[in-house]
Amino acid sequence: MSNMNGKRGGLWWKLLLWLLPAAFLLIFFYQPLTAILRLAFSMRAEGGGQSFFPGLAAKTFAFTLWQAVLSTLLTLVIGLPAAYLFSHYEFAGRKFLRLIALLPFILPTVVVAVSFNSLLGPRGWLNVGLMALFGLSEPPVRLLNSLPAILLAHVFYNxxxxxxxxxxxxxRLDQKLTQAAQMLGANPWQVFWEVTFPLLxxxxxxxxxxxxxxxxxSFGVVLMLGGPAFATLEVEIYTQALYLFNLPLAGLLSLIQxxxxxxxxxxxxxxxxxxxxKAALSAEKAxxxxxxxxKEKVFTFVTAAVLIALLLLPLLSLVTRSLVSLEAERGERGEAQTGFTLRYYRELFRDTTGSIFYxxxxxxVRNSVLYAAAAMLIANMLGLITSYALHFSGRLARWLEPVLILPLGASAVTLGLGFVIVFRRAPWDGVSFSILIPFAHALVALPLVVRTLLPALRGIPDSLRQAASTLGxxxxxxxxxxxxxLLLRPxxxxxxxxxxxxxxxxxASSFLSTGRNPTIPVAIYRYISQPGALNYGQALAMSTILLVVCAxxxxxIEKARLPGEELF
Amino acid sequence: MLEIREIYKNYEGRPLLQGISFAVQAGETVCLLGESGSGKSTLLRIIAGLEAAESGSIWWDGEEISDMPAHKRGFGLMFQDYALFPHRTVEQNVAFGLRMLGLPRAEVEARTRAALGIIRMEDFAKRAVTELSGGEQQRVALARALAPNPRLLMLDEPLGALDHALRVQLIAELRSILHASAKPAIYVTHDREEAFGLADTLMLLHQGRIVQAGTTAQLFRQPANAWAAGFLGLGTLLSGSVVGLEPLRVKTALGVLQASACGQEWQVGGAAQLLLRPRDALVLHGMPEGENQFSACVVDCLFMGETYQSHLRANDFSFSIQTDRALAPGSDVTIAFPPERVSCLKGEL
Known part of the structure; x- marks a missing residue:
C-alpha cells in the first residue's frame, strides 16, 4: 500500500471523525450560545430607557469579581501550605488526608452547601450544640446567608x-536545583525566592x-449558602430567567459571564x-x-488540623446529622425525640405528604441515575471521537482545541438558559426538556474527557500501531x-x-428538570428550601447518599489514574 | 585542610558507609572510585552538608563543621546532571554564587566574565541553559561552581552523561583547570579512565569502606586485594590455595604457580588469588618445562594497534595476554608468567 493512498484515505477519515463532534457542538452548544447573544443584543436595541439593567449587571459583576478574588486569596492561604505538606512530608494518616483533600473537587455543589448547613446552619451541629449547652431558644451563630459562608465553601472546594x-x-521539582543553590551559598530564604518560587x-x-x-x-454554593442578599452573575441569571422571566437581562448577564x-x-x-x-523536573517524585x-512538626500538625477542620468536619457533620434526630417533628408529641434514627432515609422512599407538588x-434517584448513564455514554463516545479527530489533525489541533474546550468556559447556568431559549421554539418544541439534560451534562463533562483522553492518546507511540499493521x-x-x-484506564x-x-x-439541571421529574440535586435544593425538620433531614439523607457515591x-478515579497524570 | 573522620551512614536500613576516614590536602585532587551504589555520591553529599551522617565528623582546618548548614560551608559542588537553573541564562547561572556572597554588581559581572573566559564560553553568556549541548552544560556547571572561589571543589560524576570522545577531551580540560585553580578537589566517578586521568590520590570505595588509597602508580603496581585488582582491570585473577611458603607456591587450575607475596602474611592452605597481568605473559617455544610454565590454546587474537590481545584457554581457565606478535587462533602455545611478576592477593572478587 502506498503512502499516498493512506494519506488520501486519511483526509476522508478525518472529515468523518470531525462530523459528529461538530454536529453535536453546533446543535447543543453554539446554537444556544448564539440564541443568548441574539437575545442580549435585541434587548439593547429595544430597551434604551431601561438603564437600571446595566446598573444591576454592573453591581452583580462587581460582587462576582470581589468574592472570587477574596475566595481565591483565601484558597491560596490554605492550599499552598497544604501543597507543601503533601509534597514534602510523610506522616501518619497522610494518604487518608490526601484523599479527603482531593475529594471536594468532584463533590456536587448541593452536597457541599448542605454539608455546611448541617455544621453551621440554624439546625446544624454548632447551633444545636450551643443551644443545648446554654439553654438558648434561638440559634446563636448566624453564619448562613453571609459572605463568610460563601468564602468558606469556596475554600473547601478549591x-x-x-x-x-x-x-x-x-x-516533581528537581531537588538538585535547590541543593545547587544551597551549595552556591543561598540561605533557605534565598533558595525559595531565587529558585523554588520562579520554578513553581x-x-x-x-x-x-x-x-x-x-x-x-460559582452557582450552587452562592444560591444555597449566600441567601437572597448575595448573587453572583450565575445566580442572577437563574433568578432573572426562572423567577422574573426576564430572559433578555439573563442573556446580557450570560454574555458578560x-x-x-x-x-x-x-x-x-x-x-x-x-x-x-523537563529541565526543572526530576525523573521521580521527591x-x-x-x-x-x-518547627516542621508544628507546621505538619497545624496544617493537618486545619485541613481536617475545613474538609473533613463538614462532611462528617453531614453524615452524622443525617442519622440523628434532634428535635420534635411536626405532628408528633411535644417532647423532643433525640437520638440515632434511620427515619430520614426511610422517608426518602415513602410517599407520605400526598401533596401535588410532592x-x-x-x-x-431513578432520574439522576438514568441521566448520568446517558451523559456518560454520550460524553465518552463523543470524547473518544473528538480526541482522535484532534490527534490526527496535527497542527490544526492547536486551533481546534480551544473551540472544544470553550464549553468549559461557558457556565452550566448559561448552558441551561441557552437550552431553554432554543428548545422551546420550532423545530425543537416537541422535545422534552428532560431529554436534554443528559446532553447538557455531556457538554459539561466533554472538556474533561478530552483533556484526559488526548494526552493518553498522544502517549501511544505510532510505532506500536505500525508494528501491529506490519504483523498483519x-x-x-x-x-x-x-x-x-492502552486507553482503557483513562x-x-x-x-x-x-x-x-x-x-x-x-x-443546567435547575433550568431543565421539570417539576415532576427532578434530579437528585434539584430535589435536595427543594427539600432544604422548605421548612420543617423532616424536609431538612431528607435533604441531609439524600446528600449523604450522593456524597458516598461521589466519594x-x-x-x-484516584486508583485508575495513571501515576503522574494531572487533570488540568 | 579537609578531614573526614569515621563517617557511618545507613541507606534504607542497610549500612552504606562504614567508617570512612580520609584527608584532603591543599591543592590535592582526590578521586573516589567505586561501583555505582557504593555510596560515593552519598559521601560527597555528606561532606557538602546536604545529607546528615549517622555518626562521624567533618573538619576544616581544625574546626569541626559537621553541623554547619550547606550554604555556609563555602564548598562548591558540581552535580552529576549539572542542575543548572532552567529559569536563568548561562551568565545568570554563573553569577548566582557571586550574588549570594553579596558582592557589588560590578564585581559580580567582572568575575562572571572571567569564569566564562576560563571555560571559553563568553559568547554564550546570554543563552538559555536549556539550549546548550551536554558538553556545554558541563562547562557552565563547572564555571558556576568555581566562580565564587569555593575553598573546596567537589565533582559528582561530572562527565557521566557524555559520550566517550567528549569525555577524553574534557578530562584534559578539567585537569588543567583544577591545577590552575590550585584548589583541593574531590572527584567522584565509577570510570577508571577519568580517575587515572585526574587523580593525585586515588581512593577505592567498596562495601562501605575505603579499600585502598594511594597514587595511581601505587594502586597499579600494588593492588590491596583481589577486588581492587579486578575493579581496576589489572588482569585475570586465578584462584587457588597456598601449598608452600618460601618461595610462595599456590595450587591452581593451571598447576602449582610461584608468586610474589606482596608483603602479606600467608599460611599453607590459605585461599589466594593470583593476578596475571596481560603484559607479563611470555610466549615460549617448545614444551612447558620450567617454573610457572604451562601450555594453552589460543581462542582468538585481536589486533589492538600497537600490540595484539589474545584470549587463551588452559584447563577450562580463560585469560588474556598482550603480545607484540600475532598468535594463530587454534594453535597451542607455551606460556610463562615470571614468579616475581605474579601478585598473590587476598579477598574475594
Missing part, C-alpha cells in the same frame, strides 16, 4: 485544585486562575504553559520524609489490539468522571 496542581509541581510560578499562577474561574462561575470567563481561560492557558520543559525539627425522592492487523484490529487496551476514569459530574450537576467515584 483547595483541592491548589493541592493537586501546585503540590504535584512541587513534588507557572503552576501556581495557573492553579490560581483556575480557582478564580471556578469561584467566578461568558466574555469574562473566556478571558480568564485564555490567561490560564498563557501562564500555565510549562516553561522549562522522597517524602517525616518532619524532623520542632415527588417521591426515589423518582429523583487491519485498522480495526489495530484499534482493538493496541489503542483500546476511559474508565472518564466514565466515572462523567457519571459523577452528571449526578451532581445543578446549574467512591473519586476513589475509583
Amino acid at each position: 483547595s483541592s485544585i491548589i493541592i493537586r496542581i501546585v503540590g504535584g509541581a512541587w513534588s 510560578l507557572p503552576a501556581a499562577a495557573g492553579a490560581s486562575l483556575l480557582v478564580f474561574l471556578f469561584d467566578f462561575t 461568558l466574555a469574562f470567563t473566556l478571558l480568564v481561560a485564555w490567561a490560564h492557558n498563557r501562564v500555565s504553559l510549562p516553561r522549562y520543559g 522522597n517524602l520524609r517525616p518532619p524532623r525539627t520542632k 415527588v417521591p425522592p426515589a423518582v429523583a 492487523a487491519g485498522w480495526a484490529r489495530v484499534f482493538r489490539e493496541v489503542d483500546l487496551p 476511559l474508565l476514569v472518564c466514565m466515572v468522571f462523567a457519571f459523577t459530574i452528571s449526578l451532581g450537576e445543578f446549574g 467512591l467515584g473519586s476513589l475509583a
Whole structure:
C-alpha cells in the first residue's frame, strides 16, 4: 500500500471523525450560545430607557469579581501550605488526608452547601450544640446567608485544585536545583525566592486562575449558602430567567459571564504553559520524609488540623446529622425525640405528604441515575471521537482545541438558559426538556474527557500501531489490539468522571428538570428550601447518599489514574 | 585542610558507609572510585552538608563543621546532571554564587566574565541553559561552581552523561583547570579512565569502606586485594590455595604457580588469588618445562594497534595476554608468567 493512498484515505477519515463532534457542538452548544447573544443584543436595541439593567449587571459583576478574588486569596492561604505538606512530608494518616483533600473537587455543589448547613446552619451541629449547652431558644451563630459562608465553601472546594496542581509541581521539582543553590551559598530564604518560587510560578499562577474561574462561575454554593442578599452573575441569571422571566437581562448577564470567563481561560492557558520543559523536573517524585525539627512538626500538625477542620468536619457533620434526630417533628408529641434514627432515609422512599407538588425522592434517584448513564455514554463516545479527530489533525489541533474546550468556559447556568431559549421554539418544541439534560451534562463533562483522553492518546507511540499493521492487523484490529487496551484506564476514569459530574450537576439541571421529574440535586435544593425538620433531614439523607457515591467515584478515579497524570 | 573522620551512614536500613576516614590536602585532587551504589555520591553529599551522617565528623582546618548548614560551608559542588537553573541564562547561572556572597554588581559581572573566559564560553553568556549541548552544560556547571572561589571543589560524576570522545577531551580540560585553580578537589566517578586521568590520590570505595588509597602508580603496581585488582582491570585473577611458603607456591587450575607475596602474611592452605597481568605473559617455544610454565590454546587474537590481545584457554581457565606478535587462533602455545611478576592477593572478587 502506498503512502499516498493512506494519506488520501486519511483526509476522508478525518472529515468523518470531525462530523459528529461538530454536529453535536453546533446543535447543543453554539446554537444556544448564539440564541443568548441574539437575545442580549435585541434587548439593547429595544430597551434604551431601561438603564437600571446595566446598573444591576454592573453591581452583580462587581460582587462576582470581589468574592472570587477574596475566595481565591483565601484558597491560596490554605492550599499552598497544604501543597507543601503533601509534597514534602510523610506522616501518619497522610494518604487518608490526601484523599479527603482531593475529594471536594468532584463533590456536587448541593452536597457541599448542605454539608455546611448541617455544621453551621440554624439546625446544624454548632447551633444545636450551643443551644443545648446554654439553654438558648434561638440559634446563636448566624453564619448562613453571609459572605463568610460563601468564602468558606469556596475554600473547601478549591483547595483541592491548589493541592493537586501546585503540590504535584512541587513534588516533581528537581531537588538538585535547590541543593545547587544551597551549595552556591543561598540561605533557605534565598533558595525559595531565587529558585523554588520562579520554578513553581507557572503552576501556581495557573492553579490560581483556575480557582478564580471556578469561584467566578460559582452557582450552587452562592444560591444555597449566600441567601437572597448575595448573587453572583450565575445566580442572577437563574433568578432573572426562572423567577422574573426576564430572559433578555439573563442573556446580557450570560454574555458578560461568558466574555469574562473566556478571558480568564485564555490567561490560564498563557501562564500555565510549562516553561522549562523537563529541565526543572526530576525523573521521580521527591522522597517524602517525616518532619524532623520542632518547627516542621508544628507546621505538619497545624496544617493537618486545619485541613481536617475545613474538609473533613463538614462532611462528617453531614453524615452524622443525617442519622440523628434532634428535635420534635411536626405532628408528633411535644417532647423532643433525640437520638440515632434511620427515619430520614426511610422517608426518602415513602410517599407520605400526598401533596401535588410532592415527588417521591426515589423518582429523583431513578432520574439522576438514568441521566448520568446517558451523559456518560454520550460524553465518552463523543470524547473518544473528538480526541482522535484532534490527534490526527496535527497542527490544526492547536486551533481546534480551544473551540472544544470553550464549553468549559461557558457556565452550566448559561448552558441551561441557552437550552431553554432554543428548545422551546420550532423545530425543537416537541422535545422534552428532560431529554436534554443528559446532553447538557455531556457538554459539561466533554472538556474533561478530552483533556484526559488526548494526552493518553498522544502517549501511544505510532510505532506500536505500525508494528501491529506490519504483523498483519487491519485498522480495526489495530484499534482493538493496541489503542483500546492502552486507553482503557483513562476511559474508565472518564466514565466515572462523567457519571459523577452528571449526578451532581445543578446549574443546567435547575433550568431543565421539570417539576415532576427532578434530579437528585434539584430535589435536595427543594427539600432544604422548605421548612420543617423532616424536609431538612431528607435533604441531609439524600446528600449523604450522593456524597458516598461521589466519594467512591473519586476513589475509583484516584486508583485508575495513571501515576503522574494531572487533570488540568 | 579537609578531614573526614569515621563517617557511618545507613541507606534504607542497610549500612552504606562504614567508617570512612580520609584527608584532603591543599591543592590535592582526590578521586573516589567505586561501583555505582557504593555510596560515593552519598559521601560527597555528606561532606557538602546536604545529607546528615549517622555518626562521624567533618573538619576544616581544625574546626569541626559537621553541623554547619550547606550554604555556609563555602564548598562548591558540581552535580552529576549539572542542575543548572532552567529559569536563568548561562551568565545568570554563573553569577548566582557571586550574588549570594553579596558582592557589588560590578564585581559580580567582572568575575562572571572571567569564569566564562576560563571555560571559553563568553559568547554564550546570554543563552538559555536549556539550549546548550551536554558538553556545554558541563562547562557552565563547572564555571558556576568555581566562580565564587569555593575553598573546596567537589565533582559528582561530572562527565557521566557524555559520550566517550567528549569525555577524553574534557578530562584534559578539567585537569588543567583544577591545577590552575590550585584548589583541593574531590572527584567522584565509577570510570577508571577519568580517575587515572585526574587523580593525585586515588581512593577505592567498596562495601562501605575505603579499600585502598594511594597514587595511581601505587594502586597499579600494588593492588590491596583481589577486588581492587579486578575493579581496576589489572588482569585475570586465578584462584587457588597456598601449598608452600618460601618461595610462595599456590595450587591452581593451571598447576602449582610461584608468586610474589606482596608483603602479606600467608599460611599453607590459605585461599589466594593470583593476578596475571596481560603484559607479563611470555610466549615460549617448545614444551612447558620450567617454573610457572604451562601450555594453552589460543581462542582468538585481536589486533589492538600497537600490540595484539589474545584470549587463551588452559584447563577450562580463560585469560588474556598482550603480545607484540600475532598468535594463530587454534594453535597451542607455551606460556610463562615470571614468579616475581605474579601478585598473590587476598579477598574475594
